[in-house]
Amino acid sequence: xxxxxxxxxxxxxxxxxxxxxxxxxxxxxxxxxxxxxxxxxxxxxxxxxxxxxxxxxxxxxxxxxxxxxxxxxxxxxxxxxxxxxxxxxxxxxxxxxxxxxxxxxxxxxxxxxxxxxxxxxxxxxxxxxxxxxxxxxxxxxxxxxxxxxxxxxxxxxxxxxxxxxxxxxxxxxxxxxxxxxxxxxxxxxxxxxxxxxxxxxxxxxxxxxxxxxxxxxxxxxxxxxxxxxxxxxxxxxxxxxxxxxxxxxxxxxxxxxxxxxxxxxxxxxxxxxxxxxxxxxxxxxxxxxxxxxxxxxxxxxxxxxxxxxxxxxxxxxxxxxxxxxxxx
Amino acid sequence: xxxxxxxxxxxxxxxxxxxxxxxxxxxxxxxxxxxxxxxxxxxxxxxxxxxxxxxxxxxxxxxxxxxxxxxxxxxxxxxxxxxxxxxxxxxxxxxxxxxxxxxxxxxxxxxxxxxxxxxxxxxxxxxxxxxxxxxxxxxxxxxxxxxxxxxxxxxxxxxxxxxxxxxxxxxxxxxxxxxxxxxxxxxxxxxxxxxxxxxxxxxxxxxxxxxxxxxxxxxx
Ligand SMILES: Nc1ncnc2c1ncn2[C@@H]1O[C@H](COP(=O)(O)OP(=O)(O)O)[C@@H](O)[C@H]1O
Ligand SMILES: [Mg+2]
Numbered sequence: 001x002x003x004x005x006x007x008x009x010x011x012x013x014x015x016x017x018x019x020x021x022x023x024x025x026x027x028x029x030x031x032x033x034x035x036x037x038x039x040x041x042x043x044x045x046x047x048x049x050x051x052x053x054x055x056x057x058x059x060x061x062x063x064x065x066x067x068x069x070x071x072x073x074x075x076x077x078x079x080x081x082x083x084x085x086x087x088x089x090x091x092x093x094x095x096x097x098x099x100x101x102x103x104x105x106x107x108x109x110x111x112x113x114x115x116x117x118x119x120x121x122x123x124x125x126x127x128x129x130x131x132x133x134x135x136x137x138x139x140x141x142x143x144x145x146x147x148x149x150x151x152x153x154x155x156x157x158x159x160x161x162x163x164x165x166x167x168x169x170x171x172x173x174x175x176x177x178x179x180x181x182x183x184x185x186x187x188x189x190x191x192x193x194x195x196x197x198x199x200x201x202x203x204x205x206x207x208x209x210x211x212x213x214x215x216x217x218x219x220x221x222x223x224x225x226x227x228x229x230x231x232x233x234x235x236x237x238x239x240x241x242x243x244x245x246x247x248x249x250x251x252x253x254x255x256x257x258x259x260x261x262x263x264x265x266x267x268x269x270x271x272x273x274x275x276x277x278x279x280x281x282x283x284x285x286x287x288x289x290x291x292x293x294x295x296x297x298x299x300x301x302x303x304x305x306x307x308x309x310x311x312x313x314x315x316x317x318x319x320x321x322x323x324x325x326x327x328x
Numbered sequence: 329x330x331x332x333x334x335x336x337x338x339x340x341x342x343x344x345x346x347x348x349x350x351x352x353x354x355x356x357x358x359x360x361x362x363x364x365x366x367x368x369x370x371x372x373x374x375x376x377x378x379x380x381x382x383x384x385x386x387x388x389x390x391x392x393x394x395x396x397x398x399x400x401x402x403x404x405x406x407x408x409x410x411x412x413x414x415x416x417x418x419x420x421x422x423x424x425x426x427x428x429x430x431x432x433x434x435x436x437x438x439x440x441x442x443x444x445x446x447x448x449x450x451x452x453x454x455x456x457x458x459x460x461x462x463x464x465x466x467x468x469x470x471x472x473x474x475x476x477x478x479x480x481x482x483x484x485x486x487x488x489x490x491x492x493x494x495x496x497x498x499x500x501x502x503x504x505x506x507x508x509x510x511x512x513x514x515x516x517x518x519x520x521x522x523x524x525x526x527x528x529x530x531x532x533x534x535x536x537x538x539x540x541x542x543x544x545x546x547x548x
Contacts, residue, residue, distance in 0.1 A: 056450065079456075080458060081456060082456070083453075083454060090450075090451065092447045096448060096466065096470060097448075097470060097546050098469050098545050098546075107452070107465070110465065111452075111455055111456060111461055112456070139546075141545060141547070155455075
């Protein structure tokens with residue numbers, strides 16, 4: 001069942017300098033248990049899209065369904081209640097600076113009318129989950145970026161939401177902290193069954209935890225599907241730009257660049273070594289990136305082989321059943 | 329004048345000044361706090377944008393603020409008589425002081441609340457907080473240190489106004505300075521009252537800063 005369904009959504013901002021169309025005809029369906037990535041360059045409309053999901057931004061056109069309820073049809077009270085089932089975290093953490101960590105986590109519980117004692121009990125459980133049990137009395141100014149985001153995650157989860165919206169939640173963090181926050185989000189998705197929607201401009205974030213991804217370019221969704229498929233075989237220019245390394249393909253006279261894609265088993269075979277031995281060609285590896293994506297190996301390589309040997313090489317790839325594509 | 333009598337005079341003057349200042353400040357906040365909050369939330373970037381209310385309140389506040397205090401003091405005499413029964417003495421002075429300081433306080437409150445990070449307000453909205461919950465659980469508590477700094481400024485400004493009221497029989501240290509120093513050429517008494525005023529201002533300032541430092545959790 002889809003938790004969030006977006007149909008033909010458009011959003012236009014009317015500003016002093018004219019209209020800005022931030023989103024055009026967006027259709028998306030996010031299933032329960034998904035870790036759904038939305039990736040695009042800055043200004044593509046990602047934040048606007050995620051803010052339309054909890055109606056912080058009212059769409060100009062189209063419909064957002066949350067658990068099959070049309071958000072537009074809800075009364076103001078019902079909308080506030082629906083928002084309590086959607087946690088949200090931000091790039092800038094947005095903690096209450098004058099409240100301790102535990103009081104920040106209690107905040108959404110106070111909002112929903114939970115009594116103080118139960119709220120603090122729940123907040124302590126959550127501090128445990130995010131690994132900050134000993135920092136309950138710390139103020140945000142006394143915490144590191146990663147710790148602040150952990151408090152923000154705990155706060156967003158306090159009311160047991162169905163969905164967690166993450167708007168560039170790791171963009172202000174260093175690579176190590178990013179990894180640990182992403183691991184925490186994955187853990188929460190697995191153990192608590194919370195559907196996670198992740199907005200980012202970094203492909204590595206999508207690769208690390210998402211199972212599905214939508215690529216957004218200039219206010220439109222240009223590609224959508226399983227991360228594995230899109231990563232292996234990007235169709236849109238934007239997806240290619242985000243996935244493919246820049247400058248990896250520059251033409252060498254008499255050489256051809258071939259992009260090969262590993263998925264599943266084939267990355268455990270010594271593909272390149274066999275290629276060299278079977279075809280008796282020199283192979284130049286221009287770029288390689290293979291990793292574990294959701295339990296199965298995936299990745300890509302760009303190699304150069306002599307013009308004269310290209311047919312032999314292609315035949316070899318056909319035989320072993322690996323995807324390949326000649327690049328320029 | 330004998331020392332004992334003088335001391336008594338100055339003591340009573342200081343007491344009246346404190347009474348006028350503190351009570352007027354309190355009343356100015358009774359008016360200014362809600363007005364400042366309404367100005368902030370009805371702004372086009374606020375949590376309940378409302379152009380009509382914002383414009384009307386804004387204009388009223390600006391009009392009162394642009395009237396020089398000494399003119400307001402005289403112009404408001406009928407109102408003061410109606411409320412207090414007289415237009416002289418320290419209790420009567422509280423009426424024009426409150427009228428002048430209320431709009432001033434409203435603007436200070438508005439600007440303190442504007443300092444609250446928009447992201448934090450957005451986070452509260454994303455958690456389903458209602459506008460009232462945002463006001464009482466986010467805007468006021470998060471702006472508290474800045475509100476306290478503002479109240480320190482307000483209290484010292486109101487103290488200054490209260491001495492001006494001395495010109496028209498307002499009581500307090502201002503009256504003493506005018507009556508003895510200006511009309512009777514007793515410059516020494518005037519100097520003493522000025523020193524006392526400086527001490528009171530310093531005291532308020534110091535207390536305000538200390539409370540702010542203690543309250544603000546952003547600096548540790
Ligand atoms: N409140 C707003 N008023 C006017 N324009 C806006 C507003 N919010 C976003 N936009 C515009 O909409 C476009 C998409 O912005 P945004 O959703 O923030 O992009 P992203 O998060 O992908 O960087 C940008 O051109 C931005 O300037
Ligand atoms: Mg953004």
